[in-house]
């Protein structure tokens with residue numbers, strides 16, 4: 001992966017100097033305004049598609065942009081959500097799905113995941129997504145499941161106490177997005193938010 005080392009070198013020589021003031025500020029300040037929960041997919045780059053600078057997005061990326069519902073005991077995703085909302089005080093949370101998602105394709109098309117048992121286990125966090133898509137007739141295949149999954153993960157998000165508290169205090173807004181890789185467009189899913197969200 002020599003191109004990564006070349007990228008670091010080019011960043012230091014060409015990109016960093018142009019943002020030196022920003023990085024000097026960020027060296028002692030971490031106040032992102034938005035928690036962005038997206039898929040680990042290499043084609044979905046939050047800072048690129050939103051054209052945001054370092055320091056603006058607190059990012060969590062998981063396979064299938066899945067957000068496990070709150071459970072006692074905690075997990076990495078729950079800890080990141082709690083930190084972003086309760087400590088950093090982000091005002092907006094985005095769950096972003098995307099076209100041609102491998103996780104959603106595997107579920108929609110019923111792929112055999114016996115060789116990837118950890119993936120199969122993880123994708124159980126999309127059970128409600130599948131149920132929603134099937135209740136709608138499943139006519140839209142992967143595309144329909146991607147959308148249903150964003151809605152279902154927003155509901156899971158709202159089960160986390162820090163999110164529930166922020167929603168009750170009207171201090172955070174939840175958003176559901178779908179990024180289309182082929183066209184570069186982002187669709188905001190209206191009606192995707194829990195009823196008590198702004």
Ligand SMILES: [Zn+2]
Nearest residue numbers: 039041101102
């Ligand atoms: Zn994906």
